[in-house]
Amino acid sequence: MSIFTEKQEALVNSSWEAFEKNIPHLSILFYSSILEKVPESKDMFSFLKDFDGIPHNNPTLEVHAEKIFEMTRDSAVQLRLNGKVEVVDEVTLDYLGYVHVQRGVIDPHFLVCYVY
Numbered sequence: 001m002s003i004f005t006e007k008q009e010a011l012v013n014s015s016w017e018a019f020e021k022n023i024p025h026l027s028i029l030f031y032s033s034i035l036e037k038v039p040e041s042k043d044m045f046s047f048l049k050d051f052d053g054i055p056h057n058n059p060t061l062e063v064h065a066e067k068i069f070e071m072t073r074d075s076a077v078q079l080r081l082n083g084k085v086e087v088v089d090e091v092t093l094d095y096l097g098y099v100h101v102q103r104g105v106i107d108p109h110f111l112v113c114y115v116y
């Protein structure tokens with residue numbers, strides 16, 4: 001039985017569709033929200049650490065945000081269909097784990113994923 005409902009998948013998908021319509025603006029909003037919740041994460045991001053605030057019109061930042069939204073959408077599809085996520089985009093979960101550990105991301109940082 002799936003632990004992720006069709007309704008939840010639709011919610012994730014609609015976020016992805018809304019994001020795709022205005023990537024430049026919403027990427028900035030996305031990283032502003034992350035830095036507001038976890039200010040110390042600024043220096044972890046290669047495309048943020050050398051800037052004061054969030055850089056505008058920055059393709060690296062936009063591509064990164066897009067990748068995360070797309071990956072979240074793809075994961076939601078897998079989660080509903082199979083009850084688990086195996087491969088996300090072209091990267092493996094092992095690789096993603098490695099990147100986050102290497103940058104010093106720890107459990108409390110995942111609070112940025114909550115909307116409040």
Ligand code: HEM
Pocket residue numbers: 034038041044045046047067068071072091096099100103105109110111112113
């Ligand atoms: C659902 C939660 C998350 C997802 C889906 C996600 C996804 C990703 C992806 C796809 C990458 C790029 C990997 C690559 O191709 O090199 C990445 C990198 C990274 N993530 Fe996350 N992430 C999440 C949560 C977080 C959190 C909570 C933090 C810290 C606040 C964080 C910090 C980073 C950093 C610092 C990088 C490296 C960026 C760079 O290239 O400089 N991530 N993440």
